Amino acid sequence: SGTVRLAVIPGDGIGPEVTTEALKVLEAAAPSGVTFDQTRYDLGAERYLATGEVLPDSVLGEIREHDAILLGAVGGKPNDPNLPPGILERGLLLKLRFELDHYVNLRPSRLFPGATSPLAPHVLDAGEIDFVVVREGTEGPYTGNGGALRVGTPAEIATEVSVNTAYGVERVVRDAFARAQRRPRKKLTLVHKTNVLVNAGSLWWRLVQAVAPEFPEVSVDYIHVDAAMIFLATDPARFDVIVTDNLFGDIVTDLAAAITGGIGLAASGNVNPDRTAPSMFEPVHGSAPDIAGQQKADPTAAILSAGLLLDHLGHPEAAAAVERAAIADMADRSPGATRTTTEIGDAIAARVAG
Ligand code: NAD
Ligand code: IPM
Ligand code: MN
Numbered sequence: 001s002g003t004v005r006l007a008v009i010p011g012d013g014i015g016p017e018v019t020t021e022a023l024k025v026l027e028a029a030a031p032s033g034v035t036f037d038q039t040r041y042d043l044g045a046e047r048y049l050a051t052g053e054v055l056p057d058s059v060l061g062e063i064r065e066h067d068a069i070l071l072g073a074v075g076g077k078p079n080d081p082n083l084p085p086g087i088l089e090r091g092l093l094l095k096l097r098f099e100l101d102h103y104v105n106l107r108p109s110r111l112f113p114g115a116t117s118p119l120a121p122h123v124l125d126a127g128e129i130d131f132v133v134v135r136e137g138t139e140g141p142y143t144g145n146g147g148a149l150r151v152g153t154p155a156e157i158a159t160e161v162s163v164n165t166a167y168g169v170e171r172v173v174r175d176a177f178a179r180a181q182r183r184p185r186k187k188l189t190l191v192h193k194t195n196v197l198v199n200a201g202s203l204w205w206r207l208v209q210a211v212a213p214e215f216p217e218v219s220v221d222y223i224h225v226d227a228a229m230i231f232l233a234t235d236p237a238r239f240d241v242i243v244t245d246n247l248f249g250d251i252v253t254d255l256a257a258a259i260t261g262g263i264g265l266a267a268s269g270n271v272n273p274d275r276t277a278p279s280m281f282e283p284v285h286g287s288a289p290d291i292a293g294q295q296k297a298d299p300t301a302a303i304l305s306a307g308l309l310l311d312h313l314g315h316p317e318a319a320a321a322v323e324r325a326a327i328a329d330m331a332d333r334s335p336g337a338t339r340t341t342t343e344i345g346d347a348i349a350a351r352v353a354g
Contacts, residue, residue, distance in 0.1 A: 001033025001052055003006055004313060006064040012088070013287025014297035014341075015072025021299035021345025022070060022306040025325070028320045028352040030311060039066065043092055045076030059215035060099060066308050069096070069280035072302065075287040081333035087111040092146065097137050100277035102270035103168065105246070106212065106308070107253040107284060114331035115261025119233065127237025129260055132183075134176035134241060135249025137270055139168045142246045164200040164245065170207045175273055176243035177215040187222040187240035188273050191228045200245070208243070228252065232259060257284055263329070264298025267305040269312060281309040296342035300326055303348055325351035 009021065010016035028037060041059060047055055056340050063069060073214045074093050076083040097105070110119050111129035139162075146159040173190075182190040194201030205222065212220050222232065231238055232255050244252060257266035266284035283301030291297055306323035326349045339347070 001031070003035050005036050005066040005070065006036045006038045007063045007067060007069040008038050008040045009071045009074075010040070011041050011047070011072040011074040011287060012076055013073055013289050013292035014285075015044070015287055016076065016300040017292075017295065017297050017341045018283060018302035019070060020071035021341060021348075022072075022302040023305045024345050024349045025312070025322055025352055026302065027071075028326075028349040029307075029322045031318050034315065036316075043175070044074050045080075045088060048088060049076070049080075049082055054087060055095050056248070060095070062275055063096070063098065064155075066278045068313060069100075070279050070306060070309060071096075071280055071282040073283065073285060073287040075289070076287050087239050089196050091254045093346050094142055095155050096280060097270050098143075100270075100280065101272045101274070102137045102280060103248060103272040104269075105133075106269040106271050106272055107133040107135060107249070107256065108267065109133065109253070109256040109260050111260045112265070112327050114327070114333055115265060116335070117189035117259050119236070119259050119263060123234060126235060129236045131239035131256070132179060132241055132254050133249055134172060134179060134243045135253060136168065136244070136271065138161050138246075139165060140246030142286060146202050153227070160199070162200055162245070162247070164203050164208065166203060168213065169204055171273075172241055173204070173207050173252045174214070176241050177211055177218055180218045180241040181215050183240055185240040187221065188215075188217045188218050189223055189228075189239055189242050191223055191242050191244040191252060193225050193248070194222070194225060197344050204245070225252070227254065244327050251284075253284055261330070262298070264302070265300045267308055269303050269305065269308040279280050279309075281305040281312070295342060296338075297341050299341050299345045299347070300330065303345065322348075325349075 010019040041319045058103045109131050118333055141162040143163045145161040149157045154159055176188055180186050192201050192204050194205055236259055257263045263285040268282055268284045272278040272279050276293045304326055307319045311319035328351055
């Protein structure tokens, strides 16, 4: 029981639409005695275009004082000359992940009954799709190390340097092992590109080997990222916990979403396991400008992300209720039928309440 201080960042495009539904379900699932004290932050494209502000330090300081963050999506209209690519992605989303030390970007991937996978029937018959990607969230090529020289000339050179620290890799690897240990199959797969990215690859591989003896029950596997794409499409049942770097994890999890029923179902948590700052929960998808404002977005990913938030805050039963309601809703979906964002949110909230 008690008050949960929740920072809400609806963001851009379909972000506000799906966040409304996630909050609806969160309220319906709140354990008795728990109230959500919400603070809304109007960060995103609109604010940037109006004021030039992306994430003022004072706002970051306020957000830090919350127990958790629920985020919709960020990203403005494509090719807006006033909004260069990356301004919001780097200045808002990645800044939050870095500043709040969200080193575990947790992306569960399950094919729920009722969700439609594009994979061939024989692939799906081979076993359940139920794995979780532990994507490193604070390093890799995302840190902004690099630069551009002689821009616009034929001699232009552009670099983005992938930063991998022993500290950063070891902590995410240990978290992934601990998650594998808690799962029935207890299997950890490192996905990397050690055959080409030999410096970072060697570090990741050595730290996996170094941490493994702490988790003797966990079996360890390694797959190059390109081959991992083959297995995601041909034998996804082989995966249990995947640990990988920030960029590979980004790519892997969009494919993982696609094979488990689509990006509208994929939830994520940007977790600070040490709890030195609030963790942030958001769908894997973006602002989807192509369908924004039309009530076409599936809010299930945002709703399942709110479930992850409940679990993180120590309410596993409420989290399970959200997941059960979303699963039941998916199971009832008839192919071809379309519902609005609000209709799906209402239906899942009603199942949670009932
Ligand atoms: P996207 O995920 O926004 O959209 C990809 C495709 O999936 C689109 O066709 C879209 O309509 C569809 N889609 C996405 N979410 C859906 C949902 N809930 N229901 C139904 N369909 C859905 O990716 P994008 O087009 O590459 O990026 C658009 C913008 O979002 C960019 O500015 C990008 O930087 C940003 N982005 C933000 C986040 C985030 O905030 N976490 C994540 C990814 C992309
Ligand atoms: C995601 C997004 C972000 C990422 C972008 C928008 C910075 O694609 O959350 O998957 O690459 O992490
Ligand atoms: Mn992504």
